[in-house]
Structure formats: structure tokens, C-alpha cells
Amino acid sequence: MQFSSLGLSEPLLRSLASQKFEQPFPIQQEAIPAILAGKDIFGVAQTGSGKTAAFVLPILELLQKAGPAKSRYIKVLVLVPTRELAAQVADVFKEFSNGLSRRINTLAVYGGVSINPQMMALASAEIVVATPGRLLDLVSSNAVHLSAVEMLVLDEADKILNLGFQEEIDKIFALLPPRRQNVLFSATIGDDVRNIKETLLRDPLLIEVGEENQQHELISQVAYLVAPERKGPLLRYLIKQHNMQQVLVFTSSIRTADNLVGKLSKNGIQASSLHSQKSQGARTEVLQKFKTGKLRVLIATDLASRGIDIEKLPYVINFELPRSPKDYVHRIGRTGRASAKGEAITIITAEDQHHFGVIQKKMGKKVSIVETDDLDLKGY
Incomplete structure (x- = not known):
């Protein structure tokens, strides 16, 4: 199977080719068309299975066909457990954004650094990749609003919960609009992940790639x-x-x-x-x-x-x-x-x-x- 058969437009296909992506991984073959079709996703996949591109590519495809976001009202929220992963995922969005029909700004927000530059940059961001604690700090400062989020991605959900972010996650969920698309990825399926799956996802497509x-x-x-x-x-x-x-x-x-x-x-x-x-x-x-x-x-x-x-x-x-x-x-x-x-x-x-x-x-x-x-x- 080729990327060209997954519903991606020419600019993204050129970006894939320039970065030497030749054939999609199994999780990309299943997730990309489903996300483009508006389905909720529950993916069981290890880091390294290709899951980041599995949600980055269809998100960029959908956003480039829509109008820009209102200032500080982001369209896509990606929650991750650590600062390093936030930066890494944001970099993937930025790499694939080159050559799109319109500019789509992605911002990684996390603690351990000054909050002021992040507050300023949020004025033009459509996609935010965030750790839960820093995101709530920015929300409380009115630097970002979650009421217009169209898609929520939880990446490495098991690690987010293992690190004790359940309370923060609940607060974030309460700020999101009820009508949105949800994508949940986890390397393991414990009780906490099952609970989030049941409350968060609507008739999700289950993708288990057996990558481990x-x-x-x-x-x-x-x-x-x-x-x-x-x-x-x-x-x-x-x-x-x-x-x-x-x-x-x-x-x-x-x-x-x-x-x-x-x-x-x-x-x-x-x-x-x-x-x-x-x-x-x-x-x-x-x-x-x-x-x-x-x-x-x-x-x-x-x-x-x-x-x-x-x-x-x-x-x-x-x-x-x-x-x-x-x-x-x-x-x-x-x-x-x-x-x-x-x-x-x-x-x-x-x-x-x-x-x-x-x-x-x-x-x-x-x-x-x-x-x-x-x-x-x-x-x-």
C-alpha cells in the first residue's frame, strides 16, 4: 500500500517523499483514512510504531482545507506525558506542514521554561501539543481557550495516567466542547486507560498493530x-x-x-x-x-x-x-x-x-x- 491511497493531498505526499517515507506502517494504513472520515480512534501501539505520523498527517490534511482558527481558540489539542515528547510531536507537525496550501502553526507548551513566550505564541497557534499541568496554567491565564477544539489526541495515555495526571486530565476534559473527534493512543491497556476509553470515545475504531x-x-x-x-x-x-x-x-x-x-x-x-x-x-x-x-x-x-x-x-x-x-x-x-x-x-x-x-x-x-x-x- 502507498501513502497516495490513504486520502492525503499532493502537498503532504510531496512532504512524505522529501523525508524518504516510502510506505505507510500498519497503524498509519488504518488510522489515517479513519481519522479523515471523522472516526474516533483507540490505538494500542508502542512508541516507534509510526503512530505520531498516523495522527499528524490526517490532522494537517483536515486543517489545510479549513479556515484559520480564531486567535487563542485552538482547533487541535494533543496531550502528552513529558516535555521531550511534546517538543518531538510538535516538530513532526512542523516538518509535515512545509508546503501546505496555508500556514498552520503548531506550538509545544510545557513546564520548566518561561511561560511568557508560550503565552505570546498562542495568539497564532492552531495546534497545541501540551503537558497537562502547563496547559492548565495557560488556560487560567486566558492565554488559550479550549472551547473550539475540534480534535483531541491523547498520546501515550498510559504514561500520562501513571505519572499522576488524572486530576489535570479531568479538568481539561471539562473545558472541551462535547462535540469533537477523539484519538487515544496507549502502549498498554490498564483499568485507567479503559475508563478513559469508555468516557471519551464514541464508537471508536480499535487499532492493534502488534508492533511490540x-x-x-x-x-x-x-x-x-x-x-x-x-x-x-x-x-x-x-x-x-x-x-x-x-x-x-x-x-x-x-x-x-x-x-x-x-x-x-x-x-x-x-x-x-x-x-x-x-x-x-x-x-x-x-x-x-x-x-x-x-x-x-x-x-x-x-x-x-x-x-x-x-x-x-x-x-x-x-x-x-x-x-x-x-x-x-x-x-x-x-x-x-x-x-x-x-x-x-x-x-x-x-x-x-x-x-x-x-x-x-x-x-x-x-x-x-x-x-x-x-x-x-x-x-x-
Whole structure:
């Protein structure tokens, strides 16, 4: 199937071609025509399945055929869990907006930065990609009004709810007009997501792309069993021995992330951390350096990782296990994306073995474990 058969106009098809999009992913094949037809969507899809373009393209198609929005009365609202994801989704809108028949302004709004520039920019925005807390701040300041929203998108709804935004979400829903189109995407289906699905969506089209299992087939997984005091040297050994030039390392705490940066830097390995205690400007800068290959190692906590979307990231390393098997799946899913192969490495100690067994059982995949007692880590 080709994009030309999905109901998209020539300007968007040219934009797709210029960005080397050749064939639509399964979720795009189903979602784009349905959104263009005005259907509500409930999509179960992992990050990396192509879901962002699945709603961005039809939204732009619909808006370019309509008149401009009244100042501060936005037409499309996209809610996301993190600052990084807000910026990332807004960038996709902007990339595909080039060449349209009329200018459609998209704005990402999130906390951690000054609110005043966002308040000013909202005067001309038709599409807003927002984290819930900052959006409510802007609403309370009369910088934006939600009464004219024609389409609501909840992206990564499970993560939004897991982060404790239920109260904010309820307040936002109460401000929206009752007649609108709704699109809901979630990687998992828990009770909270089911409740939102029942109250938010009208006769939705269910799209399950099965991308998670397909993606896992592209990811080579291996675990290394090591004594706790040898974890740092093993990490440095793996990076140097495999000559890894772009590797994402996960830790469970901010302290560990910052400590690893210091140790790697002292050993001649360029590294930076990404976590919630860094300013938004610092987070944006380090993420851009990593995406463009100017930073060798990025060390991230789970929350910060939601905005990391790199099409051909070769390596992910779990320096510490996450508490949840779902978080493990999300972590390793940063690699093996867009049909590109990737490698996921996990460093475990004897204390981690039971929990890692639980993760493997939930994932439905056995991971080989390599003993490292005989490995000479001197000098690392």
C-alpha cells in the first residue's frame, strides 16, 4: 500500500517523499483514512510504531482545507506525558506542514521554561501539543481557550495516567466542547486507560498493530551477570570493546546517572545525563547532541526517556533494572525501531536475577545470561 491511497493531498505526499517515507506502517494504513472520515480512534501501539505520523498527517490534511482558527481558540489539542515528547510531536507537525496550501502553526507548551513566550505564541497557534499541568496554567491565564477544539489526541495515555495526571486530565476534559473527534493512543491497556476509553470515545475504531512483538524480533538481547563493584568497569569495557558510538544507558536514579557521567568522562568516554533535575534548556541541548551523533553516551532515567525517539539507535544498556517489566520493554524499545536492528544489553547482579526472571516471563522471551567472573576488567 502507498501513502497516495490513504486520502492525503499532493502537498503532504510531496512532504512524505522529501523525508524518504516510502510506505505507510500498519497503524498509519488504518488510522489515517479513519481519522479523515471523522472516526474516533483507540490505538494500542508502542512508541516507534509510526503512530505520531498516523495522527499528524490526517490532522494537517483536515486543517489545510479549513479556515484559520480564531486567535487563542485552538482547533487541535494533543496531550502528552513529558516535555521531550511534546517538543518531538510538535516538530513532526512542523516538518509535515512545509508546503501546505496555508500556514498552520503548531506550538509545544510545557513546564520548566518561561511561560511568557508560550503565552505570546498562542495568539497564532492552531495546534497545541501540551503537558497537562502547563496547559492548565495557560488556560487560567486566558492565554488559550479550549472551547473550539475540534480534535483531541491523547498520546501515550498510559504514561500520562501513571505519572499522576488524572486530576489535570479531568479538568481539561471539562473545558472541551462535547462535540469533537477523539484519538487515544496507549502502549498498554490498564483499568485507567479503559475508563478513559469508555468516557471519551464514541464508537471508536480499535487499532492493534502488534508492533511490540515485531519490534522485539529486531532487538538482540543479552545480559551480563557481574559483581556489584564490577558494574561500572563492565559498562566501560562494553562501550570500548564494542566501539559503541551512540549508546543510551538507563539508570533507576538521578544520582546514579550523574555518577556514571563522571566515571565515564574520567575514562575518556564522552557522556551526559538526562533527568528531571536538569533545566529544560539543558535537556533539549543534550538530547539534540545525542540525536545528531555529537554525544557518545546518554544516561537517562525512565521518566526522561519518553522523549527519546531515534530511528536507528544501535545500543541500549540497562545499567540498573527498572521496577516494572513494562518499563523494561519501553527501555529496550528505544532501539530496533523503524525496521532497523538494535542491541539491548542488561547488566545484572546476583540480587537482580529473580526480578530479571520475572521481567523475562512477562515479556515472553528468554534472554541469555553471560558470566563475567573470568573477564579481565583491569584498566576499565
